[in-house]
Amino acid sequence: MNATNDPETSSVEAIVLAADRGACDPVALDAGTRCKALAPVAGVPMLERVLNALEASHRIRHVHLAGPPRDIVDAEPTLSLLLQGEHCYWHDSRSSPSASTVAALDEIERERAVLLTTADHALLDGAMIDEFLESAQARQLDFAVALVRYDTIMARFPDMRRTATRFADGAVCGCNLFAFLTPAGRELAGFWQRVENSRKKPWRVIAGTLGIRGVLRYLTGRLTLDEALDRLSSRLGVRIGAVMLERPEAAVDVDSAEDRQEVETLLASMHDR
Template sequence: MKSEFEVRRFTALVLAADRGPADPVAAMAGTCCKALAPVAGVPMVRHVVEALQASERIDRIVLVGPARHLLAQDASMTQLLDTATVSWLEPASSPSTSAALALARQPADSPVLVTTADHALLCREMVDYFLQQATASGHDFVVAVTPLDTVLARFPGTRRTGIRLRGGPYCGSNLFAFMTDDARRLASFWQRVENDRKHPRRVVAGALGFAGILRYLLGRLTLEQALQQLSDRFGVSLGAVIMPFAEAAIDVDSPLDYQMVERLHAQRNQSIPNDS
């Protein structure tokens, strides 16, 4: 029997497919796809993988995309895939479909963390915090959110899509924990969220019905109420972890995001303690 103090270990799926060189970030970086755009001289997706590798809560890492011939163009990624803990799967037509197919390949009793290749500021502390809280929550499915105020305090002027809930707004943070096999039924709903992610009202309306959208529009719906109604609708227990890290809400969705992430990594690398 496992000790209650034993760390529960996850398989991590990194969704790394995109629109190829037509993606504006890939075009700016001059790369074949966004996932391989260099950040501080390292492919963006490698920063994500290294953050996951640093966490003792991650057992295996699966890259879902980009296409294998694209990965072969980067020697560091080819070397990474030669390790025992990192593997690769062919991506599907969209992130949510890729996630659903990859989830179906994992053992039913294995908890799974899903994140994205453009989560370029991800670090071990974020991964550990989220997975510790998700494990303790007792929910089937857990999503990370970051208060918009937390993001703007750290990154004034940045543009993020916030879901307007009482106590929020909250920004999505590209960390999803599928704690049980039941949670994997949410993949179809995730596809709807993916399609409407820039239109939070549509997500709330479709999932919670007329009463839910009315409370949302009036600013009276709390995060807990929204999650409870979703749990009731889908028969799966949903929870959220409110992240204290502003960086958790930053994904590289545009050239401006890419420039900001490059700047932040450069500042980290050039940071020298001041002895004066």
């Protein structure tokens, strides 16, 4: 992996969530692969695309794979060879994405900044990663999340279905890019785990953190993104910030067979330009 001139202060560890959430992942079934991460997009497994993006980044020091299961890794020559190197490590996945993240973070020195992404981020590239990390670190945040404005996505991909969170100052979509920039920032992984553990009523945890006034402002369309993040920061004791990325591709992941087909079509059109 590449690193900047002072790797001890500016390089970042990366965690890639690469395990399936269930035994019958629809993308894996559609692709005929043993797990979603290995489903090919335009002939290249999605996990390989993500690893190539991390390799192209100027910021990434080591990569930590949370999954796929070890028997799948051992059966894949490319993954097995990769894990024999000095810059990539495998970790057993846990019962949920948040639990896998917490377990992987526990294996990484606490002072290290950590980028978190997913194996289905088929359009990720090194420039996106560098832009996100440079902006987050320049703002001295504890935890950062990458977002793209919904209008930006619709302008580029009008037929693509994306889940948006609507605030008073506009709707945004997540990018499956997060950064734990300080030891304090790692507390957000524990908060995420509490939300996931409240499977039946996760909004109770979020509402309890935002506060009644924050929830009411959101429900009435008066809560801005910055206000929401400020409230979370204050109540959790962590400096949380959003990094707005301009490239809509940053918000595209592959959660269904239709997504996979759309991404392949998009890659073909980009290649033809």
